Amino acid sequence: MKQFSLALTVLISLFHLSTTAQDMTLTDTTFEGNFQIDSTFTRDGGKTFEVSASGEAGPYGRAYLSYVFTDKQSLGVAGEFTGFAWTQNGEEVVTATLQGAYIKQGKVFKIYTFDPTSTGKLNFATGIVDFVGKTINFKVAEVDTSL
Numbered sequence: 001m002k003q004f005s006l007a008l009t010v011l012i013s014l015f016h017l018s019t020t021a022q023d024m025t026l027t028d029t030t031f032e033g034n035f036q037i038d039s040t041f042t043r044d045g046g047k048t049f050e051v052s053a054s055g056e057a058g059p060y061g062r063a064y065l066s067y068v069f070t071d072k073q074s075l076g077v078a079g080e081f082t083g084f085a086w087t088q089n090g091e092e093v094v095t096a097t098l099q100g101a102y103i104k105q106g107k108v109f110k111i112y113t114f115d116p117t118s119t120g121k122l123n124f125a126t127g128i129v130d131f132v133g134k135t136i137n138f139k140v141a142e143v144d145t146s147l
Contacts, residue, residue, distance in 0.1 A: 031058025
């Protein structure tokens with residue numbers, strides 16, 4: 001329980017964003033991502049879960065996501081993930097690496113992710129993963145990386 005409390009405190013502190021010069025600042029560039037879970041499975045008896053999804057990612061167009069969810073601290077209701085995304089909008093293809101944390105909230109999982117893209121942009125997103133409903137929905141904002 002101590003680990004969960006500590007992890008929750010760290011996550012709340014990390015994701016309580018403000019717009020001061022010393023904290024993370026988000027730009028006005030925002031969009032929603034809406035995905036259908038195409039498959040999910042585990043190779044190791046339930047220690048890690050792999051998920052693939054496809055859908056629309058705002059200005060990035062059609063997107064394909066793959067995730068590996070883990071619980072390296074054995075919290076049971078929270079953990080981390082890594083992944084990869086690629087999108088296509090017309091002729092433009094953009095890729096991104098995905099990394100973040102999740103917390104189980106009732107029947108869904110809330111995720112927080114920082115995603116650098118092949119265009120040099122850094123996106124911050126919060127989302128809801130509903131495995132029963134087979135959906136992943138995000139609200140995404142670009143991080144202001146200027147000095």
